[in-house]
Amino acid sequence: IVIGPFTPGYVADQSLAPVSVITRADIERSQAQSVQELLRGSAGVAVANNGGDGKISAVFLRGSNSGHVLVLVDGIKHGSATSGTTAFEHIPVDQIERIEVVRGPRSSLYGSEAIGGVIQIFTRKGGGKLTPSFSATGGSYDTGKVTAGLSGGGDHAWFNVNASGASTEGFNSCDGIGAPVFRGCFTTEPDDDGYRSASGNVRGGYRFNNGAEIDAHWLRAEGKNFFDGFFNESESVQQVIGGSARFSPAKIWTVTLLGGRSNDDLDSFNNGAFLSQFDTERDSISLQNDFTLAPRHVITLGADYQEDRIDVITFAPVPVTSRDNKALFAQYQAGLGKHDFEFSGRGDDNEQFGTHATGSAAWGYNITGGLRAI
Numbered sequence: 001i002v003i004g005p006f007t008p009g010y011v012a013d014q015s016l017a018p019v020s021v022i023t024r025a026d027i028e029r030s031q032a033q034s035v036q037e038l039l040r041g042s043a044g045v046a047v048a049n050n051g052g053d054g055k056i057s058a059v060f061l062r063g064s065n066s067g068h069v070l071v072l073v074d075g076i077k078h079g080s081a082t083s084g085t086t087a088f089e090h091i092p093v094d095q096i097e098r099i100e101v102v103r104g105p106r107s108s109l110y111g112s113e114a115i116g117g118v119i120q121i122f123t124r125k126g127g128g129k130l131t132p133s134f135s136a137t138g139g140s141y142d143t144g145k146v147t148a149g150l151s152g153g154g155d156h157a158w159f160n161v162n163a164s165g166a167s168t169e170g171f172n173s174c175d176g177i178g179a180p181v182f183r184g185c186f187t188t189e190p191d192d193d194g195y196r197s198a199s200g201n202v203r204g205g206y207r208f209n210n211g212a213e214i215d216a217h218w219l220r221a222e223g224k225n226f227f228d229g230f231f232n233e234s235e236s237v238q239q240v241i242g243g244s245a246r247f248s249p250a251k252i253w254t255v256t257l258l259g260g261r262s263n264d265d266l267d268s269f270n271n272g273a274f275l276s277q278f279d280t281e282r283d284s285i286s287l288q289n290d291f292t293l294a295p296r297h298v299i300t301l302g303a304d305y306q307e308d309r310i311d312v313i314t315f316a317p318v319p320v321t322s323r324d325n326k327a328l329f330a331q332y333q334a335g336l337g338k339h340d341f342e343f344s345g346r347g348d349d350n351e352q353f354g355t356h357a358t359g360s361a362a363w364g365y366n367i368t369g370g371l372r373a374i
Contacts, residue, residue, distance in 0.1 A: 051173025064116025296335030
């Protein structure tokens with residue numbers, strides 16, 4: 001479980017943060033066709049959708065704003081620097097190994113986006129013997145999806161290659177009225193609002209005999225969306241590419257280096273005529289040091305850097321098109337008998353918003369084997 005960016009030796013039941021884990025087995029058993037469907041059943045999570053597959057969806061943790069949920073894909077921050085949210089509707093559920101949902105404020109570790117909590121999505125990893133996979137799905141509204149993949153790697157290595165394509169004619173997602181009444185979506189478009197997408201994922205890594213690990217991953221999803229309103233078509237690209245390295249210079253010391261780039265691109269149209277463009281590019285790198293001083297005593301020290309850039313074509317000028325953020329963070333996790341403690345702090349220097357500090361503290365008491373107060 002990722003309580004800090006990486007916290008060795010801790011699992012969900014030991015964490016003082018409320019955590020839900022959705023495994024690959026859970027995904028297949030639920031037959032969910034989107035990330036929103038998966039998250040909707042999690043405690044403390046609310047989902048709002050604007051009309052079916054591919055339509056704008058917002059996720060809220062514990063009643064916080066949708067922009068107060070940090071989303072990580074294989075540890076890389078993902079989302080739009082303009083809207084402040086993540087396009088969950090375009091993330092392909094077929095490429096996901098598991099999802100971890102940490103509810104409650106985690107900004108003292110992750111920064112300002114994590115006010116409501118953190119959702120980390122892990123793509124399919126592979127490993128073991130060579131295994132092909134294939135699935136086909138069909139349904140109402142002329143909906144169809146095909147997914148194929150290959151995974152393997154043996155005992156020390158892992159790789160996974162996966163691709164999928166989906167299409168649906170959809171339904172009329174907004175029954176509006178145009179001028180002069182202007183009701184609903186402020187237009188009269190009694191047509192089906194379909195969605196088409198194509199996605200792929202490549203991931204591979206290796207674990208050396210000394211325990212060191214390296215991992216690289218790439219996820220890309222392209223979508224074509226139809227809806228109602230002044231903007232009634234869009235083309236989107238969601239992409240995350242990154243890598244990580246993890247090793248132990250000493251028995252009590254684990255170092256994790258992680259970096260990558262995420263893209264959130266959106267072009268909007270009206271009946272095929274181009275109207276606007278919002279393209280976000282986010283580079284991030286994080287260095288984390290975990291020191292296990294004794295059982296149930298872990299100190300984490302780290303630093304991260306993030307740079308956001310946007311390329312915008314719209315009706316009004318955008319005054320700020322880039323910013324960077326530098327941060328230091330620390331955490332101490334301790335266990336004494338039936339008591340567990342957690343203290344963390346973070347300092348951010350943001351090029352646009354200035355310097356700020358964040359801190360948090362938590363305490364837990366194990367009343368019985370299956371009951372704990374936090």
